[in-house]
Amino acid sequence: MTPSKLRMTHISRRIIVAAGIALGFSSHAITNAEAQDKPPAAAPTDRAARPLIRVPTALPLDEARVIVEAAKAVVKADNGRAAIAVVDFNGNLVSLDSMDGTSGFWVKFAIGKAMGAVSLQQSTAESAEQLQTNPQRFHSALSMLGGEVILIPGGFPLIVDNVIVGAVGSAGHRGDGDVRAVKAGLAAWEKYRQSKRQDTASK
Numbered sequence: 001m002t003p004s005k006l007r008m009t010h011i012s013r014r015i016i017v018a019a020g021i022a023l024g025f026s027s028h029a030i031t032n033a034e035a036q037d038k039p040p041a042a043a044p045t046d047r048a049a050r051p052l053i054r055v056p057t058a059l060p061l062d063e064a065r066v067i068v069e070a071a072k073a074v075v076k077a078d079n080g081r082a083a084i085a086v087v088d089f090n091g092n093l094v095s096l097d098s099m100d101g102t103s104g105f106w107v108k109f110a111i112g113k114a115m116g117a118v119s120l121q122q123s124t125a126e127s128a129e130q131l132q133t134n135p136q137r138f139h140s141a142l143s144m145l146g147g148e149v150i151l152i153p154g155g156f157p158l159i160v161d162n163v164i165v166g167a168v169g170s171a172g173h174r175g176d177g178d179v180r181a182v183k184a185g186l187a188a189w190e191k192y193r194q195s196k197r198q199d200t201a202s203k
Contacts, residue, residue: 058165059088059158063189064095067158067168070188071181072097075173082172082181085110089164091118091148099172106172113155113169113178115148116141121164124155125179154178156186160193 064086075082076099083098083106091114098107116124120141128151130138141149153176155169168185170178 057088058160058163059086059094061094063192064166066192067185067189068095068097071168071170071185072099074181074184075099075170075177078173078177080173080177081106082170082178083107083110084168084170084181084185085114086158086166086168087111087114087118088166089118091115094166102172109150109171110154110169112148112150113152113171114167115145115155115169116151116167117155117157117169118164118167119145119149120151121157123153123157124151124169125153127151128153154182156182158186158189 067086068084071084072082075084081099081102083096083102085096085107086094088094093111096107096111098104113124116127120127120137127138127141131151138151141151150169150171154171155167157164158166158168168182170181170185172178173181
């Protein structure tokens with residue numbers, strides 16, 4: 001603001017205050033009225049004070065870790081290497097392990113297998129067979145989910161009471177090693193869930 005405009009502002013304010021006093025208002029009341037015309041300052045936001053937002057969970061982390069560790073045990077016993085991925089029913093990654101010496105590409109393959117199993121609600125081996133028996137389903141899945149799914153053996157859905165709760169994928173182990181690793185993970189998962197049910201019933 002230029003000096004001349006600043007002087008005019010001060011003069012205008014003195015005129016308003018003088019007029020208010022002549023009408024019986026105090027300068028303090030006029031100043032308060034001016035303050036009320038100003039917009040209120042925005043209240044500071046504190047992220048730590050906000051309530052924690054959660055999303056639905058059908059596959060807890062402890063169960064995903066049981067699957068991953070059991071699958072890794074099979075790969076280690078074969079002196080192999082692999083990436084193991086577990087996703088939830090929406091395809092969100094729950095847990096992932098990449099064993100020492102495993103290529104980063106196998107990590108993407110493992111996630112892609114898990115995504116293929118959860119999105120088509122069947123094992124990736126079954127989806128691969130549909131290239132011959134039901135090519136429309138196979139190619140439609142690749143078209144709609146291109147870049148996200150890999151429809152080769154090594155991915156299995158996780159099912160509880162006939163409801164898909166997630167999926168697991170293994171990639172990088174030789175031969176049928178990925179399938180064997182995942183099946184071991186599924187068996188360990190079922191055993192772990194049964195023990196949890198028994199613990200709950202005994203309480």
